[in-house]
Amino acid sequence: MVRVLVGVKRVIDYAVKIRVKPDKMGVVTDGVKHSMNPFDEIAVEEAVRMKEKKVASEIIAVSCGPPQSQEVIRTALAMGVDKGIHVEVSGSEYETLQPIHVSKILAKIAQKENVDLIIVGKQAIDDDSNQTAQMTAAVLNWPQATFASKVEKGDKELTVTREVDGGLETIKCKIPAVISADLRLNEPRYATLPNIMKAKKKPITKMTPQDLGVDISPRIKILSVEDPPVRQAGVILPDVDSLVTKLKEGGHIP
Amino acid sequence: MLVNFKRVTTLVSFIRRCSTLSKSLPELTKDRYPNIKRGDYAELNQNHLDYFHGLLGQNRVLSDPSDCEMYNIDFIKGVRGYSQCVLKPQTTEEVSKILSFCNQHRLAVCPQGGNTGLVGGSVPVFDEIVLSTSLMNNIISIDNISGVVVCEAGCILESLDDVLREKGLMMPLDLGAKGSCNIGGNVSTNAGGLRLLRYGNLHGSVLGIEAVKANGDVIDCLSTLKKDNTGYHLKHLFIGSEGTLGIVTKVAVHGPSKPKSLNLALLGLHSFENILQTYERAKNDLSEILSSCEMMDERSLDVVTSHLKLKSPIGDFPFYMVVETSGSNEKHDEEKLNAFLEGVMSEGIVADGTVTNEPGKMRAIWDLRERITEGLLHDGYLFKYDISLPIKEFYSLVPKMKERLGSDASRVSGYGHIGDGNIHLNISVPEFSPDILKKVEPYVYELTSTYKGSISAEHGVGFRKPPYIHYSKSENAISLMKDLKKMMDPNGILNPYKVLPS
The missing domain is CATH 3.30.43.10 (Uridine Diphospho-n-acetylenolpyruvylglucosamine Reductase, domain 2)
Incomplete structure (x- = not known):
């Protein structure tokens, strides 16, 4: 049986329309609905299924971020995670927190908690970095199995099917390892009411990056955040001939 | 391979919209x-x-x-x-x-x-x-302070709601057909929907109407006032008269404030008795934040899980409820909702369930309820009934009709607005047959009448129910309706064969 660590990030809910702040230094987060990063939800689901199959013994969910990050840890606990760790990073420090910092934090906790397997979402839907799994594997010098769409545990190894361009790749890697979850790995469950109630009694430990000896001083400076270009309105043309003329004018057809 | 999460879900909903037009x-x-x-x-x-x-x-x-x-x-x-x-x-x-x-x-x-x-x-x-009215779709004005929106009859309900939401307001009604239905049609049929429990019906939230009579006279009652007791309240003649007295061209609707905090629970229950108990508890425990309270039986949920391949997030139960709260303070609402849910769970009134405040998950739960109408179309021919009943008798018709029809019906299902006492009874048959029709009607209306219910709660009388209107309205009332019709449309050109019996 393995001990599993999952990373859960609190992000603006995927159904919410994103707005750039007037000062162009970030996006509006106040009063905006946040949820667990959907790919992290898939990671949590995979860990919980491992526990149900008696492959995993204990699951720990870690979230780095402001106090509200505890909400997504609570969601993970309600889905079946055993305990939570909240690494508090707030304000301007959180704005410049990057995968390099998070991977060091995850690596430290993995060592402290004697974890055998780390599962994270392949990317967060807010910054789309797609780096945390890879960097964590590098910090720990563990093998990595990224973009997983299927995970099977053997005796001392994992067989992982990866979604690669043009198809699927199946690899074997030793444990301990880091996995990043892709969209088709599973369909996450909804927390049921009895489990939501039980989750309230599960422990969440709070700590800081300093407690773990991780330096989170900024490595980037945000210069500006811009809206994507606005799509131009369409035009209705009376007939095919004027369409062809229009396309020619625009240089879309010879 | 990076997959855009949002794009996948939008694609799914697009495919769904295209799939209905075939047979x-x-x-x-x-x-x-x-x-x-x-x-x-x-x-x-x-x-x-x-x-x-x-x-x-x-x-x-x-x-x-x-x-x-x-x-x-x-x-x-x-x-x-x-x-x-x-x-x-x-x-x-x-x-x-x-x-x-x-x-x-x-x-x-x-x-x-x-x-x-x-x-x-x-x-x-x-x-x-x-x-x-589809090309009459301009919004004329929105008053941010009073919340009153004035618009033309052809505005699509969902588009209006989207525009209002940008301004911190919302439409006071919401129904499964919101992506297509026009506000003029909503008003003309006095449409109910999922939040009538909270915001009342359109006789309350419609403040003014402009309508055109059969002879072309424009009746301007397009007031935006909440209080206006001058003369007869003519606007009500056009609300729910289904286009038989005039054609609604403009409306003024009072839009409530958009809630800042939303929660949605899907509950599984063992009996209809449990639904009544849960509804009573929801009213008491959630009081002013309760914004919707819906029920469906297992055969209704099966429509969307089997025909539309939606997934239910909880196990199988004979009955389900969808309970929504809308409020202005997340902490306050959550505390109330948790107390309510813990109460009904610990007392065994609710067997299982899930609760969420994530927009994507709430949408998925609402789909289970809202898409039943669409899913039922896959069953074949439908006898649809939209009935108001005293709450204790809410579900009585379903087992009775099931027993009466036996193997003639492929499905007898009931779902609807428990909070409003309005059930949608649906009888699915592989194809239309006059014999089955004779077994169903007028029996279903007689039954409704003995329970002192209404044979049309929110769908209207339309073409299907004029011969049965007497089960819910007295002879003198019908006769006055006919007088009104004669006075306002002497040649009977407006929506003939509908609403009133010949």
Whole structure:
């Protein structure tokens, strides 16, 4: 049986329309609905299924971020995670927190908690970095199995099917390892009411990056955040001939 | 391989929208209901068409049979007219001129909005000219302080709601057909929907109406005032009269503030008794934040899980409830909701459930309830009933009809607005048969009448129920309705064969 660590990030809910702040230094987060990063939800689901199959013994969910990050840890606990760790990073420090910092934090906790397997979402839907799994594997010098769409545990190894361009790749890697979850790995469950109630009694430990000896001083400076270009309105043309003329004018057809 | 999460989910909903238009045409209404005779109206001729072309131009008059087809068939494909002319006015003046002309020439007119009606009220029975409000879709004004929106009748409910939400407001009604239905149709049918429990019906939230009478007179009652006791309250004549007294061209609606905090629970229950207990608890424990309280039986949920391949996030139970809270303070609402849920769970009233405040998950749960109407279409032919009953008798009709029909029906299901005492009883059969119809009607209406219920809670009377209106209204009341109709539309050109019995 393995001990599993999952990373859960609190992000603006995927159904919410994103707005750039007037000062162009970030996006509006106040009063905006946040949820667990959907790919992290898939990671949590995979860990919980491992526990149900008696492959995993204990699951720990870690979230780095402001106090509200505890909400997504609570969601993970309600889905079946055993305990939570909240690494508090707030304000301007959180704005410049990057995968390099998070991977060091995850690596430290993995060592402290004697974890055998780390599962994270392949990317967060807010910054789309797609780096945390890879960097964590590098910090720990563990093998990595990224973009997983299927995970099977053997005796001392994992067989992982990866979604690669043009198809699927199946690899074997030793444990301990880091996995990043892709969209088709599973369909996450909804927390049921009895489990939501039980989750309230599960422990969440709070700590800081300093407690773990991780330096989170900024490595980037945000210069500006811009809206994507606005799509131009369409035009209705009376007939095919004027369409062809229009396309020619625009240089879309010879 | 990076997959955009949002794009995948939008694609799914797009495919879903495209999947409904397929099956073959329903039988013409005049053939299926041979006892209904065409009224003494003029038949459309070239002179009429010339007038309409002169008024609206070529593009806003449809006379090609294939162009007219979709305007002749109702959403559930139960009835089909054979109108040869669809008119698309853009202004009240055009509606007025059309009606005045039709009244002079005794041409029957069928007003149509989004054509999402479920009682055959929005499509022609014979060859009535279809007057579509779809191009009258301008928003005239929105008052941020009072919340009043004034708009034209053809505005789509969901589009209005989207615009209001940008301003911190919302529409006071929400229903499964919101993506297609027009506000004019909502008002003309006094549509109910999922949040009537909280925001009341349209007789309350519609503040003003502009309508055009059969002779072309424009009746301007487009007040935006919450209080206005001057004279008779004429606007109410147009709310729920299903286009038989006039055509609604503009409305003023009071939009409540958009909630800042939303929660949605899906509950599994073992009995109907448990549903009543849960509803009572929800009213008491959640009080002012309760914004919707819906129920569905297992056969209703099966419609969306088997036909539409939606997934239920909880196990199988004989009954389900959807309970929504809307408020202004997340912490406050959550505390109340948790206390309520812990209470009903620990007392064993609710067997299982899930609760969420994530928009994507809330959408998925609402889909289980809202898409039942769409899913039922896959069953074959539907006998649909929309019935109000005293709350204790809410579910009584379902087992009774099931027993009566036995193997004749492939499905007898019930779902609806438990908080409003309004159940949607659906009887699915592989295909329409007059024998089964005789087994169902008028028995289902007689039964409703013995429970002192209404044979039409929110869908209206339309084409399907005029012969049965007496089960819910007294003779004197019906006679006064007929007098009103005669006075406002002496030639009977507006939406004939609908609402009132002949």
